[in-house]
Each structure stands twice: as structure tokens, then as C-alpha cells.
Amino acid sequence: MSKVVLITGGSSGIGRAVCTYLTDKGYTVYGTSRNPEKLPSEKFHYTLERLDVTDPGQVQDLVGRIKEKEGRIDVLINNAGVGITGPVEETPREEIEKAFDTNFYGPLNLINAVLPVMREQKSGLIINITSIAGYMGLPYRGIYSATKGALSLVSESLQMEVHEFNIDICNIAPGDFNTDIANRRYHAPMPASSPYSQNYEQVLDIVNKQVAEAGEPLKIAKTVEKIIRSKNRKIHYKVGAFMEKFSVVLKKILPDKVFKKLLLNHYKL
Template identity: 55%
Template sequence: MKNGNSSEKVVLITGASSGIGKSIATHLSNKGFKVYGTSRKPQDSSKYTFNFVQLDVTDKPSIEEAVYEVYEREGRIDILINNAGMGITGPIEEIPEAEMKKVFETNYFGPLHMIKTVLPVMRRQKSGLIINITSIAGYMGLPYRGIYSATKGALEITAEAYRMEIKQFGIKMTNVAPGDFATNIASGRYHAPVIKDSPYEKVYGNTLKLMDEHVDAGQDPELMAKEIYKIIINPNPKVHYKVGERLQKISVKLKALLPDKLYEKMLMKHYKL
């Protein structure tokens, strides 16, 4: 087993082949971290500035093998970044239950399996940092994105508790909630089909176009990468971070301040419902 160099921290980040994950992995490797990105499909590491291991967050044996491989190579894992995830849209009434369960397996149980597998390593080190990439959508129930909001909200709340439980081992945990970023998440998410003559047909169809426009006009993922680096070098990271356009971050504060019905009215206006 290779002895890890304490001056070169080892980072394991899920979902690093594209989008936010790729930007974070590239940025951290350029900053001198030893980065291992993961992808469900085998990747050619020579095309990236960081190493790749194959991993599917919905497959426990896959998680265990990938974590073991990184630990065997480096002798330590200093930072876990739970970034892999998938989107889902549709009227809740019409989304197949199997698709709901699939997105919970990826966005919620996947990160929990990753944490559970890495914790024994970090506990032996008596140090470690776990960063969960959630979403500003996890702070509110968004129309036609309710299941996605639920997965990210569940991870936010669970991590709040987890953070307190693992403090005694010298391990830190934080959540980073991005807003809309210009990535390929829109093309990769599950879209419940717009069903002809469905009572949701017209409104859902229009909302779907609006959501894709928000992602296409989103910010550069490099912004997330820079924020993650700032969090890593902070000796005392906060419980929650929000990264995105000012209006998106303010929307979370407004939810806490405004009467529920007024906030609901604002959301419906925003989505043109």
C-alpha cells in the first residue's frame, strides 16, 4: 500500500466526467490536489488532469471497489465530494414510481452509501472533509420538479444530522447548494413525457421549456469549482453554502421571511403558472 503524502490531499469526487464535477476536479488538480474522479462508464484519464475510477453510486459493490482502489493507491482519502446526481421533471401525479425511486437512489441513497464507505478511512486518519453537492431547489418545492427538490432537500437535512454525529471523529461535513449552471443536466434528466390531452399537457410543456432555458443561461461551472476550493481551505466550513445568481440565493431567504401563500404566489408567477 502506498503511503499518502500528507501535503498532497487526496480528493474523491463522484460524477466527474462532465459539468460541475469535471470543473471541480480539474480546478482542484490544478491547485495541487491528488484528485480521483468517478464515472459510471470507464474514462481515459489521459484526457483529463486527474485520475478516474469507475463507480456507480447506485451500486454498493461498485462504491466499495472504487474506494478501496483509491485507498490502496494513496493510503488515505482526505476529501469526498458527493457530486453525482440526476434530474427529474414532470407532474408528480404522472411520474412513474420506478423513476421516482431511481432518482432517490442516485441523489439521496448514493451519497449516503459513499459517506458510509469512506467514513472508516477518515476515522482512522482522525480527519476528513465531506462535501455534498445539493441544490437550491432542495430548499423549496418547485412545480414539476417536486421529486428532484425532495431528493436534494432530504440530503440537506440528513447531512445536518450526520455532520453532528461525525464531529467527534475529527471529520467535517458541509452542503453546497448550486443554482442553475450551464451544464448538460437538462439533457441527462428524466423527463416525464408531455401526455396529449393530459390535464397538465399545456402548463407542463411550457414549464419544461422554461426550466431548460434557465439551465442554458446558467452560470459557468468554474464558479462552483472556485467556491469548493475556498471551502476546502477553510479550517471551519459552514453547515450550508449557496452558490448561484443573487436572485436564486435570495429566494431561499425570502421563503423563510414571507408568508407561505405569498411565496407560493411568487413561485407560480416565476414559472408562469
């Protein structure tokens, strides 16, 4: 029997790569997009449903419709997210709240909706797409790091809480991948008079260059399928370039001041 997979943010980037790959592998895939009606349907050979992950009513309705049609939901992949950059001091409060609404509260909305379904069927897998940036505070990406770090930590708690119901929770923390996230992320307004303007622009140039030169998200799609098939899953998976993954190790073993200096040197600050 084909596993039923629900993936948020399935119209572009990592989400689209995962949806396409799993569909080709024979899974029954439901991707989501905030505005699927604006997208040419012939480009997608999987079901693309309308969903705003920040709307609990929409989430409950979609999960209910999939459950009614398929009889089960085997895998939830929380992939929908937004990028945000800027100095913490000068990032508008409403934009910080929007980032948390999508990157943290949105996944919780989906988790809360599918857990009753998975308990009823006595099995399930939830994969949260976090970020290597969630393991450390990065300059001018502090809010983004905070949203992804929060999702990673709550996943650890959830894994223990739902263990008795035969439900697994896993995180995939990607490094930089060649997607359109750089064109869609929110940038805090930066007037020339800002004390951060020069350094912020410099860091942003480095970040955008890293994304443009990064690998394809197919690597994440293959990791997702490997996790689905695995019988002995870990909670944390890191996918990216060697130094991106190794930076997490360095943060654990190096003194704080030394690790801070490495980041300052990397971003030329």
C-alpha cells in the same frame, strides 16, 4: 502533502469543473464515471474511475483501492446526480426510485464507505452537492427537490454525529449553471391528454432557458476549494445568481401563500 479527493460524477458538468480545478491546484483527484471507458482519456488530466454510486459493492471496492494506494482519503465530494422533471402524479414510481437511488442513497453509500477511513486518520471532509431546489418544492420538479432536500437534511444530522471524529460535513447548493444536465434529465411522459401538459411544457421551457443562460460551473469549483482550505466551515453554502440565493431567504420570511404566488408568477402558472 497533497490532499486526496474523491469526486463522484467527475466526467462532465460541475464534477468535471471541480476535478479539473482541484487537479490544477495540486490536489490528488479521483473522479468517477459510470462508463469511463466510453470517454476519450486524453481529455482528462486526472484519474477517472468506473463507479455506479448505487452499487454499494463497487463503492466499497473503489474506496478500498484508493485507501490502499494513497493511504488516506481527505475529501469526499458527492456530486453524481440525475435530473428529473414531471408532474408528481404522472411520474412513474420506478423513475422516482431511480432518482432517489442516485441522488440520495448513492451519496449515503459513499459516506458510509469513507467514514471508517476518515475516523482512522482522525480527519476528513465530506461535501454534498445538493441544490437550491432542495430548499423548496418547485412545480414539475418536486421529485428532484425532494431528493436534494433529503440529502441536505441528512447532512445536518451527520455533521453532529461525526463531529467528535474531526470530520466535517458541508452542503453546496448550486442554482442553475450552464451544464448538460438539461439533455440528461429524465422527463415524465406527457401525452396531450394530460391535464398538466400545457403548464408542464411551459415550465420546462423556462427551466431550460435558465440553464442555457446560466454561469459556468467554475464558480462552484472555486467554492469547493475555498471550503477545503477553510478552518471555520459552515454547513450550508449557496452558489448561484443573487435571486436564486435570495429565494431561500424569501421562503423563510414570507408567508407561505405569498411565496407560492411569487413562484406561480415566476413560472407563469
